[in-house]
Amino acid sequence: MNDRHRIKLRPSVIWAYIAPGLLWYAFMVIVPLCIMVGMSFFDWRSVLDNKFIGLENFKELLGDRIFRTALWNNIKIILICLVGQVGLGFLVSLLVNSKVLKFAKVHRVAIFLPVILSTVVVGFMWSIVYNNDFGIVNAFLRAIGQGDLARSWLDNPKQVVFLLAIPLIWQYIGYNMVIFLSGLQGIPTEILESASIDGANAWQRARYVTMPLMKNTFFVVIMLCISGNMKIFDHIYIMTNGGPGSSSMVLALYAYKMSFGASRFGYANAVSVAILVVSLVLIAVLKLVLKEEKDA
Amino acid sequence: MRKRLISALLAGIMTVSLLGCGGSGSAGESSDGSSSEQTSAAEDGEEIIELTLSHNWVEGSSGNGYIWEFIKQYEEENPNVKISTQSLGHDDYEVKIATGIAAGDVADIFEFKGGMLVNVNRNNLAIPLNDILEEDTEWADAFRDGIFNDMTTADGEILGFPVEFAVTTVLYYNQEILKEVGYDAPPEDWDEFLGMCDELNAAGYTPVAFGNAAGWPVESDMFSKYANNMTGTDWFWDIKYGNGGGFTDPEFINALNMLKEATDRGMFNEDINTLEYSLGQQLYFDGKAAMLMDGSYAIRNILDGASQEIQDATQVSFFPYDADGKGEAKAVCGGCGWGVGINSKLEGKKREVAIDFCKRFFGPETAATKLEWGAFPATKLDDYSNADPLQQRYLETIVDNYTDLAQCYSVHLPTNLINVFYNGLQDFMSGNLSAEDYAKEIQAEYERTELK
Numbered sequence: 001m002n003d004r005h006r007i008k009l010r011p012s013v014i015w016a017y018i019a020p021g022l023l024w025y026a027f028m029v030i031v032p033l034c035i036m037v038g039m040s041f042f043d044w045r046s047v048l049d050n051k052f053i054g055l056e057n058f059k060e061l062l063g064d065r066i067f068r069t070a071l072w073n074n075i076k077i078i079l080i081c082l083v084g085q086v087g088l089g090f091l092v093s094l095l096v097n098s099k100v101l102k103f104a105k106v107h108r109v110a111i112f113l114p115v116i117l118s119t120v121v122v123g124f125m126w127s128i129v130y131n132n133d134f135g136i137v138n139a140f141l142r143a144i145g146q147g148d149l150a151r152s153w154l155d156n157p158k159q160v161v162f163l164l165a166i167p168l169i170w171q172y173i174g175y176n177m178v179i180f181l182s183g184l185q186g187i188p189t190e191i192l193e194s195a196s197i198d199g200a201n202a203w204q205r206a207r208y209v210t211m212p213l214m215k216n217t218f219f220v221v222i223m224l225c226i227s228g229n230m231k232i233f234d235h236i237y238i239m240t241n242g243g244p245g246s247s248s249m250v251l252a253l254y255a256y257k258m259s260f261g262a263s264r265f266g267y268a269n270a271v272s273v274a275i276l277v278v279s280l281v282l283i284a285v286l287k288l289v290l291k292e293e294k295d296a
Numbered sequence: 297m298r299k300r301l302i303s304a305l306l307a308g309i310m311t312v313s314l315l316g317c318g319g320s321g322s323a324g325e326s327s328d329g330s331s332s333e334q335t336s337a338a339e340d341g342e343e344i345i346e347l348t349l350s351h352n353w354v355e356g357s358s359g360n361g362y363i364w365e366f367i368k369q370y371e372e373e374n375p376n377v378k379i380s381t382q383s384l385g386h387d388d389y390e391v392k393i394a395t396g397i398a399a400g401d402v403a404d405i406f407e408f409k410g411g412m413l414v415n416v417n418r419n420n421l422a423i424p425l426n427d428i429l430e431e432d433t434e435w436a437d438a439f440r441d442g443i444f445n446d447m448t449t450a451d452g453e454i455l456g457f458p459v460e461f462a463v464t465t466v467l468y469y470n471q472e473i474l475k476e477v478g479y480d481a482p483p484e485d486w487d488e489f490l491g492m493c494d495e496l497n498a499a500g501y502t503p504v505a506f507g508n509a510a511g512w513p514v515e516s517d518m519f520s521k522y523a524n525n526m527t528g529t530d531w532f533w534d535i536k537y538g539n540g541g542g543f544t545d546p547e548f549i550n551a552l553n554m555l556k557e558a559t560d561r562g563m564f565n566e567d568i569n570t571l572e573y574s575l576g577q578q579l580y581f582d583g584k585a586a587m588l589m590d591g592s593y594a595i596r597n598i599l600d601g602a603s604q605e606i607q608d609a610t611q612v613s614f615f616p617y618d619a620d621g622k623g624e625a626k627a628v629c630g631g632c633g634w635g636v637g638i639n640s641k642l643e644g645k646k647r648e649v650a651i652d653f654c655k656r657f658f659g660p661e662t663a664a665t666k667l668e669w670g671a672f673p674a675t676k677l678d679d680y681s682n683a684d685p686l687q688q689r690y691l692e693t694i695v696d697n698y699t700d701l702a703q704c705y706s707v708h709l710p711t712n713l714i715n716v717f718y719n720g721l722q723d724f725m726s727g728n729l730s731a732e733d734y735a736k737e738i739q740a741e742y743e744r745t746e747l748k
Contacts, residue, residue, distance in 0.1 A: 045398065045415070045712070046397065046398035046399070046400065046415055046418070046419055047398070047399055047400045047419070048400065048418065048419050048420075049415070049418050049419065049746075065737075066719055132566070132567050132571075151566075152566055152567035152570065154567075154570045155566065155567045155569065155570050157726060157728065240509075240570055241509060241510070243509060243569055243570055243722050244569040244570055244722045244723075244726050245569065245720075245721075245722035245723030245724075245725075245726055245728055246720075246722075246723055247723070247726075247728070257715065257719070258715075259395075260391045260394065260395055261391070261394075261711070261715045261718075262711060262712040262715035262716070263394055263395075263397075263398045263415065263711050263712055264712050265398065
């Protein structure tokens with residue numbers, strides 16, 4: 001940009017412009033965050049009934065069976081969604097972007113549509129899909145003569161997390177697809193053309209040209225996937241409410257149950273602090289891994 | 297030029313819509329009949345008294361829809377009183393009021409569950425009603441024995457008006473289905489009952505329908521009775537007020553094992569722990585299940601949801617009983633469950649009106665109306681003739697014959713403790729948690745809980 005056109009502002013004016021947004025952000029995010037961390041050191045049961053207990057909540061957290069299950073479930077969901085949301089999302093975006101596909105716009109709209117649905121609606125819809133008596137999965141199995149396989153799907157503690165991840169993948173593939181598409185369209189066609197002149201097939205073009213050029217897009221998508229799935233709540237609240245037992249419990253749902261179910265607000269805040277810490281650690285690890293790759 | 301025109305147009309629309317907001321607001325007020333009544337009352341020199349009432353009664357629903365009529369009636373009789381309600385469905389309201397109590401912020405008249413009593417008391421949110429009961433003994437004597445237990449603190453203060461009388465453990469059975477496997481009525485003995493369940497399973501029926509996704513149905517509508525069967529009533533009072541005993545006692549472990557035995561023998565539908573409460577009832581309504589273990593409140597659901605055929609076939613009975621336990625065979629769990637408290641911040645005229653309203657509508661005067669709506673009043677009843685046949689069967693079989701009113705766990709134990717109970721319940725039922733470990737988890741939270 002030419003210096004002549006740059007608008008010059010005094011710092012005080014800049015601050016004045018930023019101030020409303022900054023204040024809003026501070027009161028909506030930073031202040032509650034500080035309160036949360038503060039409250040996690042209390043046995044906070046009601047306004048008149050709370051006492052400082054130091055690190056007791058965190059000690060209890062480490063020995064808490066349900067907390068461990070919830071943390072492990074969050075990590076499982078992240079791993080499944082890394083494959084499902086990011087991996088499939090990338091493949092779908094390649095497909096939609098390619099010339100082979102007919103009616104690309106229709107596909108794009110159809111795949112993106114679930115993103116705009118309310119998560120509660122998606123949760124209800126999929127709990128009906130899995131239902132024992134009138135679910136579409138069982139109806140299909142019975143129709144093809146495999147009625148023995150029909151079961152109450154969400155009742156099996158061993159597979160429930162996997163089954164809950166499917167609606168998450170289904171809903172957010174479109175979201176990732178759009179981000180990938182914007183990345184794909186940023187790649188100059190000349191590079192791809194010269195690659196195909198050199199004899200690279202579609203897979204080689206995707207692997208050796210497209211993917212390296214889209215490293216930043218991947219980083220963004222993976223980060224969104226991790227942060228989104230660390231705070232996953234609505235789908236599971238609707239579909240199983242953490243059940244059967246605590247086998248599909250996740251951290252955010254556990255924090256909710258501890259605060260609004262059990263009125264143990266201090267402990268619930270300790271769970272929230274744990275969500276924050278684990279998310280930050282995961283993102284830091286991700287940054288480190290990608291940075292090493294760049295250096296290598 | 298065109299851009300300017302469009303922006304001018306948009307600005308115009310914005311202004312008009314803002315005006316519209318203000319306009320519709322004032323129009324809403326003036327079209328509201330009650331506010332004009334208020335102005336006339338105010339002109340007469342009378343003070344307008346506005347009260348808020350928060351509760352979980354849903355407008356138009358059978359069972360508890362009557363409250364809306366009461367409010368209308370009361371406002372007509374007392375034109376200077378305006379009662380505005382904040383209403384939510386049962387489960388949502390439970391979360392809301394528990395949080396409100398923890399934050400010390402409740403409506404002028406508020407409905408709360410027995411398990412919240414400790415917090416209501418510790419935060420001094422409700423006025424004690426003992427004086428009111430002592431002043432008007434005729435009114436107080438109309439209530440059922442033991443109905444105030446759920447609303448009484450460890451120090452003997454009564455903080456809530458009981459709304460209804462509910463038995464949480466009623467065994468409903470479809471006589472036609474039972475006849476198919478050779479029974480007229482479910483056996484009283486626990487082992488024989490399990491035997492009948494095997495035969496029902498073999499005949500392709502779910503013996504007992506249950507939707508326990510929320511956790512409370514098994515606890516309130518079934519386990520509380522098994523627990524009473526094993527521990528007896530006194531053990532529980534000691535636990536409630538911290539006078540001895542603990543959840544690792546063998547009696548309580550036996551009760552847990554009773555529930556486990558029932559689950560493992562296939563007494564319930566396979567998806568018990570993920571099925572919504574009402575969908576569990578639906579299995580019974582559809583004739584797929586032979587029995588339903590539920591509260592007296594399920595009668596309304598049966599009358600609303602089941603076909604006439606199922607309604608006619610439905611009979612009522614006590615739970616099966618294991619004679620090895622310390623409880624009584626004809627004990628039922630129940631009480632008022634939810635009660636209505638009056639905010640301790642109310643003063644003067646407002647407090648008087650609130651007390652007057654509650655005394656009228658939660659007392660004997662409205663008992664007949666409640667029964668007509670399909671609810672069971674907290675006061676004594678001697679005339680069942682207005683009730684539906686199924687209600688009559690329940691009143692004659694259970695209410696006239698129970699020998700002991702035992703405690704429903706979630707009504708008496710504080711919210712945090714009952715939540716730990718819920719958290720482990722499904723894991724325990726599905727075999728992921730042993731009875732001993734489960735009891736230890738409950739005991740650990742029990743030791744952390746303030747009971748007074």
